[in-house]
Amino acid sequence: MSDGAAGQESVWKTAHWRRSILFVVFAGVACAALGWSAWRWTEARARAATDKAAATIAANHAGLLASELEKFRLLPLVLVEYPDVAAALAGDGAQQRLDRTLELLAARTNAAVIYAIDQSGRTVAASNWRLPTSFVGQDYSFRPYFIDAMRDGSAELFALGTVSGRPGLYLSRRVTRAGRTLGVVVVKVEFDRVEAQWARTPGVSVATDRRGIVLVTSRPDWRFHALDGLDRATAALARRTLQFGRSLPTRVPLSIAGKDASAPGEPVGYRVARTASPLAGGGVLHLAPLAPALTAARQQATLWALGLLFVVAVIAGATWRSAERRRLQREARAGLEREVAARTAELRDANARLSVESAERLAADQRYRTAREELALASRLGSLGQITAGVAHEINQPVAAIRTFAENGTILLDRAAPERARENLDHIVALTDRIGAITGELRAFSRRGRSASGNTTIGEVIDGLLLLMGERVRGALTLDVPASVRDTRVLGDRIRLEQVLVNLTQNALDATAGVVRQAIHLGVAASADTVTVRVSDNGTGIAPEVRDTLFTPFVTGRADGLGLGLAIARDIAREFGGELAVDDAPHLSGAGFVLTLRRAK
Template structure:
């Protein structure tokens, strides 16, 4: 019974493996079919995408080339257009046409010959009112235009009717194509004749031919006039209708040219001025081109430029398809590997039943490893939390240290700024005591009132600095700048008694107001006035000029002394704390002054040399 069960199990296992094998074969067949379809779709999409991208790049390149060609053609066209206009008003032309004197005609022939040699025109000639050429720049040549009848030419008839004309045609004498620019001589009621300049485009066509990219210009009828391929001249961009063809033949514009359509077929429009065409270029096979068209300014012409597209498009499509294959093949290989792995896993299921116990053992071991890893992770988490708590303590200590440093700077500033009014109070007190000893109560009361005002000022300064320490900065408000200057001078009067005559303050409008705070701006001016007066101590002809000017964006206050100037070593770090050249100074006055001005949107500039020092304060003007 046990042996039969074993055989039955083996048979079941064999049947299961056969079923899995058949399923694997069907799966691989379906995979191959889907893979081939995906590759085909990817290659087709990659080709379309690459073709579109390359067409855009070619179009951008072609537009640049077309713009350059049109600009050059327009420049060439502008050169000869002035000649007929000038000659139609020339007195020698009028004399030759009016008198028909051989001497006058000979002079005109020589003049036209000289003008042609100095310009890019092919030939320049003058016809009478009947269309017969009277004078010409090629009068010496065997095929001279003199005596030829051009009355049938459109440029002659149009010029006689409208005063001016431009007409591209094949010369009936020279048999060379060119642009005829004509101008009537005399008024419409009594015309004397027509001045004609012929311009040929051999140099432009030669330049286009060197680029080896077909370029041609066609008129409003679609007749090719200028081209880099000589055999395309006087062919048409489309078949001419009967009336147009008859009109062109009657005008003899193109001689006996067949006026056949250009060998350009299968146009596919991409945009208004860009299309894909197939062209048969002489010496080559039918090839694909990107055709760009644009209008030639000041004319009815249209310039077409054929940019070879077959090779660039093929290269772009080939490169993009190779890239698509490079992407798809690894992906399909990965999919095949996953399919193979899945089938292998299914094949192994039947044989893995006996290994369950081993698997369970390994699972148990892995669970134990994970438990140990969890314990290590929890320990690391605890360590990180401890480190984070220590970091927060250190950060709090740094914040406290920073706060103490700021308070130290503020305290030093308070001591420096209060020292000036305290010295003034002491001087007023001494003066008041002398006045009281002399029984002069009125001056003593004035000094005591000044002392009271200065104590209020000290209170304002300390309150301001306390407000600064508590709130950061005092809000700006309109301040009378003249009043600030006067208050600063009052504070300095006792300290610099007898020397304030050196302080020359330029008169300023009483209503000159700036944005700031009165007390803080007084501190700035006291620092600058004091520094200037101290710099002039012992100098002859000491002078400190204080001036106020209005600028486009605010107000400038300048303090200029004629002292010895600031040493370069001090000037480089003038606004650095504790940097001073004074034995008793703290080096904070200018630093505090700069911060005060900056708080109200201004700035302080300094210039110093051997002839003195100038501090300039820029402040915002109150609205």
Template structure:
């Protein structure tokens, strides 16, 4: 009877250890996913802010150039060839100072008359861009923008257009995101930006560019090709397969699918969305293994303690049934066993205290990581403010140089207009400060 009871208790302990191992793994997995979500959300916020800052920094450039009287002059029918060359050279200097990929000036009929790359082999001068949506929007509404593949350069970028005067022409600034993509490749997350149709525009993996989150219908593909948005890109969907909530599986041909955490956020002032894909397999498996080991050890200790208590009770009953002559010896053995159990309990308490200290250290590191994220965000904000102030300063320098030239030529009214523009830019800097 006693043997059958022992086997029953052993079976119950084994079942309890298996159940605790499974439950510990599941709990650890949920904790690991929660930590990954918090970290990925912070990273996504930082990346979205950096992208918006870069776009906002460049968006002020077309507005400033549209107010330039020399650009308005080169768009007039009587503008000489020398003026177009001077404007192109100046646009090249502005592009180099601001980091713009190319700046060009278009007449109302769509013909380019000046460009920052006029001296290169891929000059935009003489090309007609009347078919571009950003040009038509700028002519009709005063401003326009479009992300597309360059028909001459073959490089993708965001085109920001602004109307010059009352239909005199359009000035366009093309912004490329090579630096942003290079920075994204330095982090472990995959980062991509999609438009309202789900087409990938900017991505840390160049192979993902101009692919889609979901399959596009034939009509949408035809409209994109007719507008020459993305060249002959097939617009195939990415190998992303939903795996529940915010989890997806990334398949790569014959390779096994990789489980990823996908979070997204809007990019301010656009209809774009930025997404991050964070690999979770290694982190989750590590936490799951730790949780299983801890649960297994805890359950084993409980079973061991229970078995010890049952065995002690049986031995105590047997010793009580023995003759009085062995009672002293029995009490001595019980006392020795009690000391052993006390030592075991002390060791168990030490392990529990060590676990509590480890948890406290982990929480401290989490707080430090959050503080580092906030400091990084503050640093990026300060950098964006510096860029915002440098832009009007560059325009002031340009106006000042032009004013000197106009004064020497006796064009006092034009020089006075430049001085007034300098005043407005100074007021803008004051407002930013």
């Protein structure tokens, strides 16, 4: 080789080395920039994922708390009508009998304590009368739930028990007879089961009142602590009524700023989601820990950086060995084999992850079905509160008639007219059968739904609707049910189909609440394979902004609505092979819905 050729080769090698070094430096800078960007992006995704999970958990926990409360808010309303309650409060010697009745009722409903307080504030009967912590004889005249119920008719207060020392929600209602106030009946509800379910969720969940005081929580050491400081008036009231015991609430060891929250000594904090609470006008907060999502994000960013470095290393190796073709080929074959092995391992890992995810999805589906059934039951129990007034009216009429027939029967017996007296007794038997039918329908409606099997006639479903709704729809509801269709059998459980019609009828009543003359139309038609039920009203109709998402859970057009009724009703219809949809051409001018059911073979 000549000196010129050797010099040219030396220059070429020097230039090649410089280009290689520049390439490596550039690749390193590019990898660092991409790695930093990936780190920031994955961290933002971790925050967004944590926010979404926290919001879902907060909504679920608020729904669980609301369903728990709905089961107990009916109890005081029913108890004030119980004869022994009035007798015990009036001092007519029914205290011991009422003690046993309240004890049995508390055991069956899982209420913490049920007790009756006379107008002076002294407890005359309680479900815990056998226990050393019995409320019988205790003076609760200073408690706000007694004072407010005596003044306003009903009250709710979350407080620490002065005798039991256990926190709970006190639901109270005034007892009156013939215009005279006899006292107050109180139901205490404790939320141990709700708190235990909250505790099984990662993070911390709390329910606060409107002053920011923690009432229900998955962290028991936070209970009766305040998210912010208390003003003097609130502190004075709490000290006077012993709502939180002898000591006043102190601040929770937590600092909340927007959606971020941190506790002393914890390097990584929480993301906060808030939703409305059914307790004391406050809210439900869920604090989702950010650390797991951040760890996963950083691991993902690290893997991306390693992958980039791997690619850079392969390219740099190929550049450095460009002159050695055979060696480059051997390296390429070896790299290909390694890549195939890595991809094969990745496929095996992906297959294993898919198997685990499939099992988790099956478990999640089972939990979803269970939660859906619980929500359906809670929806029926919530409807019972609105149905109670109509059912009470339906029962009062037969009871008044029974009294009249009994009094007339006595007069007829005195006049030696036994045959006419017998006729009165037959009328009384018929009226008691009607009362039994009404109360039986109410009990059946409140039970847990059964599986998607069986069949019933559409006439039985409509008869159940009329028994449940009673006076509330009389004068407003118009039925268009041909006699030839009433005995048509459809697939589905009668009680659950009644729940669908009760929900649609109740929605129609709510929609026409401001109309001068309410009108609701229910029509039934049958074809060879299906039976169609159309419910419409003369209300304001369906708002355009919620029409497309009307059957989505927690979407509602009413300010006080929970947004579960139509979603549950559609699920029930689909469970039996049917469908529930908006009626595009309703019979009346307002909103309309079409329930399609399959005919039983």
